[in-house]
Amino acid sequence: MQIAFTKMHGAGNSYIYLDLFQYDYKEDIFSELAQKIANVHTGIGSDGLIIIQPSKTADCGMRIFNKDGSEATNCGNGLRCVAKYIFDRHIVRQEQLTIETKSGIMLAQVVVQDDSVIEVIVDMGRPLLLRKDIPMLGNPNELVINEIFPLPQQSLLVTALFLGNPNTVVFVNAIEQAPLRTLGGIIANDMRFPHRSNVEFVEVVHAKALKCRVWERGTGITEACGTGACAAVVGAILNGFCQKGEEIVVQLSGGDLVIRWADNDHIWMRGPAEFIADGIYEFLS
Numbered sequence: 001m002q003i004a005f006t007k008m009h010g011a012g013n014s015y016i017y018l019d020l021f022q023y024d025y026k027e028d029i030f031s032e033l034a035q036k037i038a039n040v041h042t043g044i045g046s047d048g049l050i051i052i053q054p055s056k057t058a059d060c061g062m063r064i065f066n067k068d069g070s071e072a073t074n075c076g077n078g079l080r081c082v083a084k085y086i087f088d089r090h091i092v093r094q095e096q097l098t099i100e101t102k103s104g105i106m107l108a109q110v111v112v113q114d115d116s117v118i119e120v121i122v123d124m125g126r127p128l129l130l131r132k133d134i135p136m137l138g139n140p141n142e143l144v145i146n147e148i149f150p151l152p153q154q155s156l157l158v159t160a161l162f163l164g165n166p167n168t169v170v171f172v173n174a175i176e177q178a179p180l181r182t183l184g185g186i187i188a189n190d191m192r193f194p195h196r197s198n199v200e201f202v203e204v205v206h207a208k209a210l211k212c213r214v215w216e217r218g219t220g221i222t223e224a225c226g227t228g229a230c231a232a233v234v235g236a237i238l239n240g241f242c243q244k245g246e247e248i249v250v251q252l253s254g255g256d257l258v259i260r261w262a263d264n265d266h267i268w269m270r271g272p273a274e275f276i277a278d279g280i281y282e283f284l285s
């Protein structure tokens with residue numbers, strides 16, 4: 001079966017996008033297609049698959065599948081790319097766009113130069129801080145801030161929250177020494193997280209800048225994670241390293257995102273979105 005795709009990235013977090021405004025691909029292929037198309041050796045190579053589709057309640061809908069075929073509920077870098085796609089490709093030509101995700105309707109504002117989107121600002125909604133909402137085992141109504149998290153190798157201090165998806169933030173003194181490869185996957189798949197978790201290792205540079213490296217649930221190490229960058233900022237504020245209301249730059253391997261936890265409790269994310277290629281993929285199920 002031939003699949004028409006577009007590859008895009010936001011701060012190096014790349015996905016293959018399918019346009020269901022134009023094509024009628026059936027949803028029963030998405031999970032397997034994500035696993036095959038994301039493979040860098042035998043597919044196109046990406047961090048997963050994103051579906052752009054018509055929505056009854058918003059300007060468009062978005063679904064996100066990780067590299068292992070699991071479906072997630074939100075994707076910050078994906079939201080910015082979807083906004084660019086539907087604006088630049090004239091599907092919805094508005095500077096303010098609504099995008100329906102499995103974790104609610106997100107509001108995106110595109111910044112346009114020479115008739116094309118160069119940056120997108122997204123209202124990512126409110127973080128949920130209770131254990132039951134992350135979810136994480138333990139007292140359901142407790143917060144998880146700088147909590148001891150014993151592992152066979154060592155004990156870590158974690159701050160966990162839900163921001164469209166589950167995130168666990170670990171502060172480190174030097175980002176280069178963060179145990180991303182050794183412990184990222186172990187934390188992400190730990191049984192204390194019944195839905196697994198994305199994992200962010202974060203170094204506080206100063207009150208307005210963080211360095212962050214990410215292990216994404218269902219994908220592994222990526223160059224950037226939008227929801228993860230937002231979680232890093234929430235974690236830094238909850239631990240007293242940064243302040244609510246301020247713009248904080250999160251420096252990821254693939255680029256910078258600017259995040260603000262506004263006084264109305266919503267998280268705002270600003271960052272790039274870029275086209276890579278259009279093509280046809282030969283999908284053998």
Ligand SMILES: N[C@@H](CCC[C@H](N)C(=O)O)C(=O)O
Nearest residue numbers: 072075076077165225226227
């Ligand atoms: N890269 C994304 C998040 C994608 C989903 C995540 N791996 C999950 O399973 O929750 C982002 O930019 O937010």
